[in-house]
């Protein structure tokens with residue numbers, strides 16, 4: 001059985017190792033040491049993602065390994081975090097000046113405790129691979145650069161979801177990034193305004209034509225940044241737009257992306273002297289796992305085995321799971337007992353984290 005005290009200490013230790021995105025070396029060294037001590041063959045790819053392979057009990061390696069994954073980085077403000085435990089001994093939180101970093105340190109602690117406990121208990125283990133990615137926050141860049149030739153697993157669990165471990169994320173959207181540089185014509189606003197073309201006005205025209213917000217029940221879009229102009233008395237020559245489109249339905253995403261392109265083209269036709277340089281690209285693709293998928297059944301079995309009822313949920317955000325899916329690996333996010341991700345109000349619930357460690361142990365134990 002997992003040890004709640006040890007699990008809590010592991011989590012607090014991990015939270016105290018700063019690891020904002022791009023600065024994962026210290027936590028990586030710490031985790032590499034632990035995984036090697038537990039008997040894993042620890043490797044890194046060129047990006048610095050950590051892959052630890054455990055052969056399984058019979059050592060034959062004949063069975064395809066399962067994946068246990070989490071990410072090593074955190075968002076900011078995430079330096080010098082001081083985790084404190086509420087009087088009830090149940091909830092961990094920061095002092096309010098930083099995030100807690102439960103996302104995704106709780107996920108890592110769950111994997112370590114599940115694995116440690118399984119080894120201690122001596123039950124036969126499935127072959128497994130622990131994948132701890134870098135730079136998940138802000139674009140899944142670690143997973144996108146992961147050397148997948150190191151990963152043999154075809155299914156697994158991603159410990160990076162909100163709330164209880166029984167919450168299994170079976171669908172997530174695709175995201176397209178939308179960026180546009182607009183170049184108009186600068187002119188003195190008082191002396192010769194008729195010779196200028198306002199890049200900000202071009203941008204405003206574009207904005208009013210785009211489908212924005214919640215477009216339908218599985219599609220959203222946003223232009224989150226508009227920059228431009230120079231001075232009060234100059235017709236603005238430059239403007240810049242940065243935004244995104246997301247949908248759980250890839251075909252819808254493609255359609256709305258085409259609608260975006262048409263809106264930009266229409267405005268370009270209205271302002272022949274302006275230059276509109278539009279870039280739209282896929283950040284990650286959508287996934288959706290049917291109820292009967294064996295990888296999902298495998299996770300549900302582990303959740304049910306500790307007396308919880310799995311619930312299948314969809315999300316509006318992407319995670320490493322999207323990238324794994326693109327590479328043929330059905331590894332689904334589950335809850336890690338953490339709430340209010342990416343805020344200074346973030347909390348971690350120790351009972352839920354303990355349950356997740358139990359589920360992790362069940363998942364990797366041979367049945």
Ligand SMILES: [Zn+2]
Nearest residue numbers: 071103104160
């Ligand atoms: Zn996360």
